[in-house]
Amino acid sequence: MWLPPGYDFTTEDIDAIVLVSGQRYTRKVYAKTPVSGYQKFLTASGDAEICVIGAIKYCDDNGTRMETAFLRVYDGKAKRFVPSNNPEEEYQD
Numbered sequence: 001m002w003l004p005p006g007y008d009f010t011t012e013d014i015d016a017i018v019l020v021s022g023q024r025y026t027r028k029v030y031a032k033t034p035v036s037g038y039q040k041f042l043t044a045s046g047d048a049e050i051c052v053i054g055a056i057k058y059c060d061d062n063g064t065r066m067e068t069a070f071l072r073v074y075d076g077k078a079k080r081f082v083p084s085n086n087p088e089e090e091y092q093d
Contacts, residue, residue, distance in 0.1 A: 029054075043076065050074035052081055067091070 017025055035050060042048035055069040071089040072081035083090065 043074070051084075 014027075019025060029052070039048065039050070043050055051074070052072045053070070055067060057065065057067045059065055069091040071084045071086075073084055074080075075082045
């Protein structure tokens with residue numbers, strides 16, 4: 001069940017970044033609205049999940065365009081977002 005505001009996002013282009021093997025680029029993202037007490041209750045009761053979705057489009061050294069998409073689910077015990085258990089919610093070219 002998607003709670004309001006639901007699946008609502010905008011894309012943002014960033015300047016090209018060249019990474020070498022093993023190098024990482026981190027970008028912070030923020031929710032458009034704070035998580036309400038009701039949403040926290042639904043999450044704790046198992047009736048809803050707090051999720052993060054995203055997609056990364058990039059080119060390899062040969063100029064081939066690639067895309068990776070992901071969904072992460074908040075794990076309240078671990079206090080972090082973890083990969084979904086559903087393999088169809090993870091996508092790579």
